Amino acid sequence: MQHSTLMLKIKISPRSLSMFLIKTWRATAFGVYGYLNFTRNGFLEHAKNFKEEDMQKRIEGKNCIVTGANSGIGYATAEGLALRGATVYMVCRSKERGEAALSSIQSKTGNPNIHLEVCDLSSVNDIKSFTSRFSSKDVPVHVLVNNAGSLEQNRVVTPEGFETNFAVNVLGTYTMTELMLPLLEKAAPDARVITVSSGGMYSVPLTTDLQFSSGKFDGVEQYARNKRVQVALTEKWSEMYKEKAIGFYSMHPGWAETPGVTKSLPSFSERFAGKLRTSEEGADTVVWLALQPKEKLVPGAFYFDRAEAPKHLKFAATGGSHTAVDSIVANLRSMANLPPLN
């Protein structure tokens, strides 16, 4: 009797009960909000308010870098920018997949100014050698789209010693953006960085456990945590680099049927078969953010379907967590071997 009372006490301690309730609420709120908004029906509903003229701008002479441009949303973004006349640099890890995507975009859009840059975004060293190579071109960068993303279900460590999802989604995004700042400054005040996050970030607060070192590894949760970091970093960059006149925006594409989703989330993909957005619909807000006059956009904001979206769901208790961003930035700089900020 005593033993079972003790067990009961351990199982329902007030702290674990409240954590359980918060997590359940976050998952439920995310699921319901997502079902109503992130699917194809959500896109079609929101599209009723879209303005056709927003997408009719030509951007000849603008240099746009898109990471992960050979597939899914990155491919659709590169194509959307190329269609409007931009010079597009597709950053891909595979030369073969990159070349195939480039030639397909070139033949669909007739734009000859598309270039392939090979870089593995899970490697800080590779990003450094790409950015140094690219910087020698000395071209202004008007748009950097941090799109490449990873959702590995298992804990896989890169040769540089980082958990893979974190390496691509967070450390890669951070290093790439920081090292592109001089070229972005050359295009200021027209320069902007658009980071493709995910609605999945609504389900978690910002945490300083960047590589999921405590507790049992969960790839989907790690992905959501990474995506939350991207939103907090965007806010931070916007505040830190206000004087540089570069716009920083994060966004989420909703739920789109892409090779990445089919491979990483097969049961989700099956359950939502026929209800997911196309890659073009997922990329719509990325292209929109690249085309709008900056005065129309809110610095550091999170966008969805061509409008500013909340960064936190109601009662999800994630709101205060962004205060941890300074220590995350310090940690990322040290991992990427970048000089500490003054």
Ligand SMILES: NC(=O)c1ccc[n+]([C@@H]2O[C@H](COP(=O)([O-])OP(=O)(O)OC[C@H]3O[C@@H](n4cnc5c(N)ncnc54)[C@H](OP(=O)(O)O)[C@@H]3O)[C@@H](O)[C@H]2O)c1
């Ligand atoms: N689809 C959705 O419903 C959805 C929802 C929310 C957020 N997102 C976000 O949207 C972005 C694009 O995802 P997607 O759905 O279009 O998936 P996808 O089809 O798998 O595209 C991901 C792209 O990232 C590239 N990539 C992955 N790891 C890389 C690395 N180490 N170095 C260089 N490139 C790398 C992939 O290259 P390979 O082809 O070589 O693998 C691919 O080109 C991601 O950031 C994802 O988190 C997607």
